[in-house]
Amino acid sequence: MALTPHAFIARWQNSPIKERAAAQPHFLDLCEMLGEPKPSDLDPTGKDYGFEVGANKTTGTPGFADVFKRGHFAWEYKGTGANLDDAFAQLQRYAVALDNPPLLIVSDIGTTIRIHTNWTNSVSKRYDIAIADLADPVKRGWLKSALYDPEALKPSKTRQQLTEEAAGEFAVLARSLRERGHDPEQVAHFINRLVFCMFAEDVKLLPEGLFTKMLERALDYPAEFEDFARDLFGAMTKGGRVGFEKVKWFNGGLFDGDLVFPLNRDEIQIVHRAASLFWGDVDPSILGTLFERGLDPDKRSQLGAHYTDRDKIMQIINPVIVEPLFAEWSAAKAQIEALMAKALETKGAPATKARNQAQLVLDQYLQRLADFRVLDPACGSGNFLYLALKALKDLEHRAQVEAETLGMPRRFPQIGPEVVHGIEINPYAAELARVSVWIGEIQWMLRNGFSATENPVLKPLDNIQCRDALMTWEVPGDGSEGRWIEAVWPEADAIVGNPPFLGGKLLRAELGDVQVGRLFTLYAGRVPAEADLVIYWLEKGLQAIDAGRTERVGFVATNSIRGGANRRVLDRIADGPGIVAAWADEPWTVEGAAVRVSMAVYGERRNGEDMRLDGHSVQRINSDLTSSAHDLTKAKRLRENLGVAFMGDTKGGAFDVPGDVARQWLALPLNPNGRGNSDVLRPWVNGLDLMRRPRDMWIIDFGWETDEGDAALYEVPYGHILAAVRPVRASNKREAYRRLWWRHVEPRQGMWKRLRPLHRFVVTPTVAKHRLFVWEASPTIPDHQLIAIARDDGTTFGILHSRFHELWALGLGTWLGVGNDPRYTPTTTFETFPFPKGLTPDIPAMNYADDPRATAITVAAERLNALRENWLNPADLVRREPEVVPGYPDRILPVDDAAAAVLKKRTLTNLYNQRPAWLDNAHRALDAAVAVAYGWPDDLTDDEVLTRLFALNQERAAQQDAAD
Structure with a gap:
């Protein structure tokens, strides 16, 4: 007959039997009362469920726990009336050896059972069960869950939610204090003090309830809050008393000075609500970020966004x-x-x-x-x-x-x-770092069964310095003039971090010309001028390894470090100490926005240590964070491809106008110079026009030689840019851009020299989800976010649109934006690509017109293009209308509103997202024709394609080097 709860209570309540003799019978009786299997029923070995787990019979070392069930609990028994806090601390000290079970249970034999939750990311909770109360089915249910389903006892609130609640309360207080005119950094410092007081109270480093009692008294007498808080902070500075309560010595710099702001009753109420939360469980790994965002009015909506970063x-x-x-x-x-x-x-x-x-x-x-x-x-x-x-x-x-x-x-x-x-340049962030580390240290000690250190509780953390990590001002001791020098980092065995994400093109706008000039001077020859800011940290990490000042470095960086100028530092890392582990493309959150990052760990490998890429063991990690044997980072630019692909026109102002406006200007009478506005008006396209529907945009273009006097003769276009462009360009930092304000900032003369003789040319977006190539008719102007390729033959178009070139472009390119879209550049992705022999871009198309390979590619490419155009602009839905001035491409217009609604969804992006069978077949036919041109099978794997293309690139690069 099963043991009833009343029988169990009668047998064990206030039992005088000693712990060692009673622990196992007591637990076995519990199993019988609860109807749960006993340890020997489930695990005869006692390894995963048994008594005295971890005991060493040879040395006499006691076990880590009296009872243990893996994935469920560790249980420590004491004699009736023993101190269960000591038992819990003992269990905490050994939890790590038991794989940190979700429940830690302590019990004396005759009076009490306590269940402590031990989940990493949940607030802690304690379930107290008196032996006398085991007749209560709810409390018996707690015990049954501990033995069978510990998840049922898991607190619903996460540490993240607790921390967000706390940060949210203080965001309101910080805003109120700032609105009264107080300095934001002093507000932050004051709130850091309040935060730490609440934490110290809840983990019993302050006398129990002391801070809360102070707030409750201040709610009755708000005018006295300032004196109350000053007394408490003063006692925490050196140790002392507040009233009759003895206060430990805290300080560590946090309580230096007597900064206290007077608070009104509503503000004290905010602090009191925050104090009601259990601060002992606040998560230090996100505490700083959450409070930083709570205190910065521009970041209030981003609370919690960094939680996944842990x-x-x-x-x-x-x-x-x-x-x-x-x-x-x-x-x-x-x-x-x-x-x-x-x-x-x-x-x-x-x-x-x-x-x-x-x-x-x-x-x-x-x-x-x-x-x-x-x-x-x-x-x-x-x-x-x-x-x-x-x-x-x-x-x-x-x-x-x-x-x-x-x-x-x-x-x-x-x-x-x-x-x-x-090292942190912002003094508020540096203090937040100190607070996070202090709280984390104390939490660790208490959660692992140790008392927090004292005298002082908070040791000074001068090792967290507030200064610039890249440069510093040096004043020589000989009295000579000071100068900027490269900052020296403290010697450390390991360097880790998440340096600031700032693209190379944004450096001047964010840091200013003077600061950027100093960076370029100090790091000349080591970091390319166009590199992202994060690269300077990677370079200094490499320098620390080379100098023997550190063993290993690991940074989170923008995923653009894998290509372009950024990769030059990674090239030296890969060729030097080597990359030990990397994640090429990971989601991250910066300033509340989702981005993609690369993470790289570098330093000397130890004792045959595996290299890992994206969590998988690999034989090598290349500087572009790939593991292929063909290291595409070593691909060379080929002379036969030069001077063909160009970045499009950079206008540098509001030169663009809608098509209906341009047509009005085109229809105006001739200007005073006897010329029409068609001289300076041309169709203009950017990536949206290619990947979605054409927007019908035009652009005013005075070329790169027209002086202002001649430009002014085109009255209406000139008047437009006089009002829309000149005021903006007047403040441009580049003298030429200010002075020649009526011209585009980068009109790409080299591009036009190659495009002018052509009736059409190829364009592709710099950044796009799908690597697509499209024909544009001259004299359309491509925007700078397009790459223009000066070829008008179907053969080149077809090769570019084959899987061979697409794989190469993906392998050699970088990735940008929230969508992590691939980036295409003239230098790395086009000029390195080895075209089939005899069909290279330096050969005029007429020279291989009779080549059957070229003919086959052209036929397949033109069919692909025709099928796409028919889908984008079906003959029954559009009409073609000549432009108002001869020589420009026809306009493609919907026949009616119903047709316009259908056409709105017919975009290249949508087409390639769907990739219907007819489109896939057309690409397969094109790929097969290009494979024949290379003399390769058309069923090569992607890796085999890249291996062959890389070998071809290296062969041709060697030939051109030999020719030189």
Whole structure:
């Protein structure tokens, strides 16, 4: 007959039986009462469900837990009336050795069972069950869930939600204080103090309820809040008393000075509501970011957007810090095991010597961890620093626990915030980083069963410096004039971080000409002038490795580091210390916006360590963060392709006008010079016109030689740009752009020299989801976000639109934008591409008109183009209307409103998203014709295609080098 709850209570309530004798019978009776299988029923080995798990019978080391069920709980028993807080702290200290079970349960034999939740990303919760209350089905249900379904006890609120609530409350307070005219950074500093007081109260570093009582008193007497808070902060500065309550010594710089703002009753109420939350569970890895956004009025809507970054940060920290150090521990542990086994096998002096040698191995490893330093040279609000500190403390803790099971004595954790160093240019962010690290340190100690350090509670964190990470002002000691020099980073074993994302073209706008000029001077020859800002951090990381000042570096960077000027630093990294791990293309959040990033870890590989790309083991990692044997980063520009592909026209102002306006101007009487406006008006297209529907835009173009006097003779077009362009160009930083304001800033003379003789030419968008090529009729002007290819033959068009060129363009290009769309450039993707022999762009089309390969490609290409045009502009839905001036392409207009509605959805993007069978067949036919031109099979895999194209590129590059 099953044991009833009343029978269990009668048997065990207030039992005087000692812990060791009672623990197993007590648990077995619980299983019987709850109708749950006993450990031996489910796991006869006792490895995953059993008693005294982790006990070492040889050395006499006690187990990590009295009862353990993997993935469910660890359970520690004490005698009736024992201190369960001590039991819980003991269980916390060994949780890591039990794979951190979701529940930690402590119980004395006769009065109480406590279930503590232990999920990483949930707020903590405690379920208290008196032995006398086990007749209550709800409380028995808690226990049954612990044994069978721990998820049922998981708190619904995540640490993220808690942190967002807290940040949201303080966003309101910060806004109120700013609106009263207080300095934003002082507001931030004051709120950091309040935040830490609430955290300290909830983890019992302040006397219980002290801060909340102060707020409740201030709600009755708002005018006295300032004095109350000043008294509390003053006591925390050096240690002291508030009334009769003794306050620990905190400080660490956070409580220097007596900054306190007077608060009105509504503001005190905000703080009081925030204090009602349990701050002990606030997540340090996002605390800084959330509060930074809460305090910045431009970022209030972005609260919580960085939460997913925690796992991404660990993708960097694991290969840079955790995995190498854990490998060292594995080797040290093997030595300790062998030595302790030897000590057990011998006696006397040999045994003592073996134990001493084992202790030396352990001490050396623990000292290695204590001496290990991590630097984040763009630390922001401290996310990387906190998680790096936690990783090092976890490693130390695991080593101590595992060494203890081998019979080694255990000592108090040594690693603290001194092991993490940061550089941050913003003083508020630097303070946030310190607060995050402080809270993270204290949380770790308490959650792992240790008391927080004291005297002071907060050690000074001067190792998080507020300064520029790239340059510094040096004043020589000899009295000579100061100068800007490259900043020196602190020496560190590992460097990690997420440096600022700022594209090369935006440097001047964001940093100013003076700052950018200094950067270019200091890093000349190492970082290309057009590189993104993040590249400077990658370069300095490489420099630190080369100088022997660090072992390994890991950064999050823009995914554009894989190509163009950015890749030149990665080229040196790949050819030098080497890339150990990388993620080529990952989602990330910056300033609340979704972007794509690349992550790279570099440094010397250790003991045959695997290289990993996107989480998979690979034989090599190239500088473009691929693993193929054909390293496309080594592709050379081919002379036969030069001077054919061009970036389109950059207008630099509102030169564009709608088609109906242009036609009105074209129909005007001749100008005073006897010329019509058709001289300076031309159709204009950009990527939208290609990938969607043509917008019917025109552009005013005075070329690159017309002086202002001659331009003014075209009265209406000139008048338009006088009003719309000149005021904007007057403030341009480039003197030529200001002075020649009526001309486009970059009219691409070289492009027009090649395009003018052609009746049509090929264009492709610089950035687009699909790599598509389209014919444009002369004299249409392509925008700078288009690449114009000066060829009018179907053969070249067909080769470019084949899978061979598309694969090459994807392999050699970079990716931009939220959609992570591939980017095409004249230099890297066109000029490196090896066309079939005899069909290269330096050969006029007429020279291979009789080549059957060219004919086959042309036929397939023209058919593809015709089919596309028929789908885009069906004859029954459009009419073609000549332009008002001869020589321009016909207009394509819908026949009626119903046709216009259909045509609106007929875009190249939609077509290639759908990729109907007829389109796929047309491309297959084109691919087959191009494969014949190369003399290759048409069923090659993508990797085989790239291997052959790369070999062809290298062969031709070698031939042109030999010719030189």
